[in-house]
Ligand SMILES: Cc1cc2nc3c(=O)[nH]c(=O)nc-3n(C[C@H](O)[C@H](O)[C@H](O)COP(=O)(O)OP(=O)(O)OC[C@H]3O[C@@H](n4cnc5c(N)ncnc54)[C@H](O)[C@@H]3O)c2cc1C
Ligand code: SF4
């Protein structure tokens with residue numbers, strides 16, 4: 001296959017950045033999208049040019065590193081698929097493909113397609129855990145968890161922290177990511193004691209990190225490669241209200 | 253003197269494990285350790301490199317204990333460490349099924365599964381701790397699979413007869429790692445852990461023979477920084493990427509371990525590599541990694557190739573009696589469920605006979621037609637739906653309609669830095685945890701045991717043993733400009749400058765690929781003296797060419813992914829040579845190490861306990877220089893060596 005790529009190039013955080021055109025003549029439909037960029041990079045290096053920087057690691061759709069907006073869609077056109085799992089058979093010979101980094105105020109571009117997602121870690125630091133020191137855990141079977149709750153918790157815990165939801169959101173909100181963690185922990189009995197404290201500190205940190213507010217466009221869930229259900233955001237809102245207006249947040 | 257003219261040095265001995273009854277060794281060791289006064293802990297600095305299950309768990313736990321911890325990973329977030337990709341599950345001797353499991357049985361299975369090349373004391377401790385791990389993870393909110401009664405579900409995994417594998421769909425590693433990651437983030441928030449993401453350790457700092465810090469490169473700005481501490485933990489994962497193609501994440505590397513090895517840490521059993529039978533085959537030269545398809549598929553899929561050489565009909569056109577279900581044929585009692593090493597080698601054999609399938613001839617069918625006929629498509633879908641989807645996404649083929657094609661791929665490295673029972677390497681003050689050490693799996697790791705080991709090391713072992721070192725050692729202050737520190741920084745800068753200045757005609761990846769081919773051809777599933785000797789000629793040649801002809805664009809003062817790769821490949825080019833030598837010297841077959849010269853009449857691996865019942869720990873003497881072999885004799889007081897048989 002022959003493909004024309006228009007790729008966002010930006011040297012560093014201060015550079016303004018621009019789209020640059022490239023052609024790959026010998027793409028194969030069995031390649032993943034990242035392998036296509038690998039092939040292009042090999043050529044750029046040999047031609048004495050700077051290869052395209054992009055984040056990736058597992059290339060199995062689970063680490064959440066890869067992050068490219070392809071033709072305007074975070075992770076590209078295939079449903080429930082990260083860009084490392086997207087294969088070129090989804091495209092046609094002769095296509096022109098635009099490749100850009102996540103674009104969101106809270107995710108500044110570091111270089112080319114690499115962005116800084118450390119704000120996600122900050123949100124987790126603000127309460128995305130159960131406070132249990134190593135060694136202090138009770139016997140695992142002392143607390144049964146209804147299967148339905150465990151399954152719902154798992155469906156939310158499935159989030160890979162990639163940030164596509166933020167990139168897709170017109171407001172740059174991380175509500176799907178936030179709701180996913182709150183639902184994961186909130187569905188489990190182990191997550192109850194800190195539930196209403198957690199929602200407030202995490203939401204506050206989310207807002208302070210520069211993520212926007214949620215206006216229920218649903219774009220996040222459409223882009224999410226792990227199909228995190230939109231109702232985790234309802235859970236988030238419900239818990240937040242209960243914690244604040246409802247006064248469930250423990251005092252002091 | 254050439255590299256292969258190694259000499260044998262003094263034996264290496266584990267002095268840390270208590271002797272006496274194995275059931276109480278860990279208990280007695282815990283009682284025997286010196287404790288660090290809680291008030292002093294804050295003043296004690298510990299560096300933990302790596303945030304996978306081993307490193308993440310260790311950093312979080314040491315932070316909770318009050319130590320001053322500094323943690324590093326090369327990804328942009330600790331949550332992305334390669335442990336995230338583990339699928340199948342984690343073993344624990346909970347015996348919730350009442351099916352006869354026990355600590356002793358898990359211990360026994362692991363020693364036997366490792367083909368009698370692991371240390372009994374360590375393995376027993378691992379089996380004991382396995383139970384606490386599940387408790388800890390459940391308390392963290394890890395959403396394990398559950399039964400309708402609300403209790404934890406388990407499954408049997410990897411050729412054992414009890415059901416002791418806990419799992420979270422096909423994403424167990426992800427869920428366990430998120431638990432450790434969250435515990436770590438909690439400590440970062442509490443101020444006990446300083447986290448350096450996108451930082452790569454490039455050198456170990458040693459002062460007066462002890463590990464006292466590391467040199468790291470900020471992968472965004474290129475800044476080289478030094479970090480000093482009282483002890484250093486390496487939890488930097490496995491080195492399967494020496495083969496270029498493996499199921500490991502692209503960034504997995506040996507650099508941290510290799511830098512420490514060059515400074516005196518012994519590297520044990522480097523040739524012990526696990527090759528996983530069920531991976532998606534290579535589709536072309538562009539291939540950048542291989543994807544594992546869960547082992548569980550072999551519970552219902554049947555493995556076959558055409559009987560006739562060069563039969564290129566579509567699988568559906570090949571009648572039943574012209575198919576060779578070779579695993580069922582060769583191993584009637586275990587059939588498709590034989591252990592990983594055996595299934596892998598059998599697939600290689602039929603491909604060597606030119607009966608392999610798919611465009612490259614390097615593949616065998618894994619067929620679900622019978623399972624679909626027997627159980628119905630919905631049942632198969634419920635069990636394996638997500639795997640089938642993943643397969644289709646990658647290959648464009650629908651496994652409900654046409655058999656999957658699979659081929660073995662490098663998956664895990666049992667070898668690693670030598671450690672004693674305390675997980676301390678031969679460099680005092682440097683501890684090694686998780687896949688990075690050599691300790692618990694011998695010559696072959698059982699499925700679902702790596703996650704267990706990583707968390708055991710990180711949550712429960714290191715936090716105890718490292719305290720003993722700290723409490724019983726007086727460490728002088730190290731000045732930031734001490735000669736040893738400056739020397740380490742100088743070495744890092746010089747290496748980077750050299751890599752950038754060669755400006756040759758070949759990319760880093762082209763060297764990595766070539767090294768991978770050499771390793772796969774000569775140090776892969778089947779090894780021969782002749783092949784290994786050939787590799788030992790080819791690798792130094794390739795390394796010489798690398799240092800004269802690699803092209804690394806850009807500068808050191810920016811995000812430069814080619815430079816990162818170049819440093820890693822440079823180290824793989826040294827490690828690969830040591831792996832081949834280790835494989836050459838070990839003239840027996842055991843576990844994942846199959847030497848063609850050492851097989852039984854019917855082609856199975858033949859172990860040689862008389863000559864090789866030891867762990868081979870290598871000492872570095874210079875690049876390309878003959879290393880020194882130190883043997884740790886293995887004594888089997890409890891599980892007596894027998895030949896494995898799966899017929
Ligand atoms: C596809 C796949 C599936 C698997 N499934 C299972 C399973 O079902 N059950 C099971 O038990 N095991 C499984 N394994 C094996 C298991 O996942 C690994 O052995 C284990 O997770 C390794 O954990 P670790 O903490 O030792 O290292 P890793 O998780 O690899 O972490 C290494 C850490 O070190 C850091 N690092 C490395 N080098 C440097 C450096 N130079 N400087 C700074 N930081 C560095 C990385 O950033 C990372 O944080 C699987 C492995 C693979 C590849
Ligand atoms: S919610 Fe989905 S899109 Fe957002 S970070 Fe998680 S996995 Fe990515």
Ligand code: FES
Nearest residue numbers: 059062064066084
């Ligand atoms: S590279 Fe890991 S999710 Fe894409």
